[in-house]
Amino acid sequence: MSIKKHIPNSITCCNLISGCVAIAFAFGGNLKIALSWIIIGAIFDFFDGMSARLLHVSSPIGKELDSLADIVTFGVAPATIVFYELQVMEYPGFLEHFRTIIPFSAYIMAAFSALRLAKFNLDERQALGFIGLPTPANALFWGSLLVGASTWIEACSWMFFVILLGIAACSWLMVSEIPMFALKFKHWGWKGNEVKYIFLLTCMPLIAIFGIASFAVIIAWYVVLSVIIQK
Numbered sequence: 001m002s003i004k005k006h007i008p009n010s011i012t013c014c015n016l017i018s019g020c021v022a023i024a025f026a027f028g029g030n031l032k033i034a035l036s037w038i039i040i041g042a043i044f045d046f047f048d049g050m051s052a053r054l055l056h057v058s059s060p061i062g063k064e065l066d067s068l069a070d071i072v073t074f075g076v077a078p079a080t081i082v083f084y085e086l087q088v089m090e091y092p093g094f095l096e097h098f099r100t101i102i103p104f105s106a107y108i109m110a111a112f113s114a115l116r117l118a119k120f121n122l123d124e125r126q127a128l129g130f131i132g133l134p135t136p137a138n139a140l141f142w143g144s145l146l147v148g149a150s151t152w153i154e155a156c157s158w159m160f161f162v163i164l165l166g167i168a169a170c171s172w173l174m175v176s177e178i179p180m181f182a183l184k185f186k187h188w189g190w191k192g193n194e195v196k197y198i199f200l201l202t203c204m205p206l207i208a209i210f211g212i213a214s215f216a217v218i219i220a221w222y223v224v225l226s227v228i229i230q231k
Contacts, residue, residue, distance in 0.1 A: 005059075008052035012065050013042035015072040019073030029088070034081055034141035034210075041073035042136050048055065055122065067117045074135035078142040082106035082167065087145045090157040105167060112171035119175065130180040133173040133223065141170065141219040148213025162176030173223065180226035195229055 018041030026034040032111065048066060052058045086103035095102070113135045125131055146153065153159045181195055199222065206221070208215040 004055045005057040007055060008048045008057060008062050009065055011044050011048040011051060012069050016069035016072055018044060019077045022077040023080050026077060026084055029084055031081055031147045035147050038073060038077050038139050038143050063189060067121055070087045070117055070135055071114050074111040076141040077137040079106045079110040081146055082142055086163060089154045089160060091160055092157050109167050109171050112174050116174035129182045132176045132178060137219050138170050138174060140215045144213055144215030179230055199225055
C-alpha cells in the first residue's frame with residue numbers, strides 16, 4: 001500500500017485538529033492562542049491541496065475531508081472567538097438581561113461558513129478566483145480583530161452593535177455573488193497581476209501600523225479592492 005496517497009489527508013486532519021485546539025482555547029478566553037491555532041490550520045490547509053497535486057493523489061474523499069476540516073477551523077473556531085467576546089464585552093443597559101443568549105448569535109457565522117464551503121465544492125467558476133468571501137479570510141478577520149483590539153472593543157458598549165452587524169455582514173459576504181481575486185499567479189510579470197501586486201504592497205505598511213489587528217484591516221481592504229476592480 002502506497003503511503004504517499006495518505007499524506008494529503010493526514011495534513012488535512014492536522015488542519016482539523018488545529019481547529020479543535022483553537023476552539024478549546026477560545027472557550028477558555030485565550031484568544032491569542034486560539035488565533036495562532038487558526039493560522040496553523042490555515043498553513044496546513046494550504047499544504048494539503050498542494051501536496052495532493054504534487055503527489056498526484058487527489059481524491060473525492062480528500063475534497064470532502066478538506067471542507068469538513070475548514071468548517072471547524074475557519075467556521076466554528078472564529079465563531080467561538082466571537083462567542084467569547086460577546087460574553088465578556090460591555091452591553092447597553094437595556095440588553096444586559098440577554099447576555100446569556102446573544103453570544104450564541106456568533107454561530108450564525110459558522111452556519112454560513114458551511115454554506116459557503118458547500119457552494120465552493122459545487123461551483124466551477126472558482127478555479128482562478130473566489131465568489132464571495134473565503135472562509136479562511138473571514139476567520140483571520142475576526143481572530144485578528146478581537147485579539148488586536150479586544151481592550152478597546154470590550155470597553156465600549158456601542159461596539160456590541162458593531163459586532164452583531166459584522167456577523168451579519170460577513171455571513172452575507174461569504175455566500176454572496178461578489179467576485180474576489182485570488183493570490184494565484186500564472187506568471188510573475190506585472191501585466192495581468194497588477195491588482196495582486198498592489199494588494200501585497202499595500203499590506204506591508206498595514207502590518208507595520210496595526211500589528212496583530214492588521215489581518216482584519218487587510219481582509220477589509222481585500223473585500224473593498226475586489227469590489228472596486230469589478231466596476
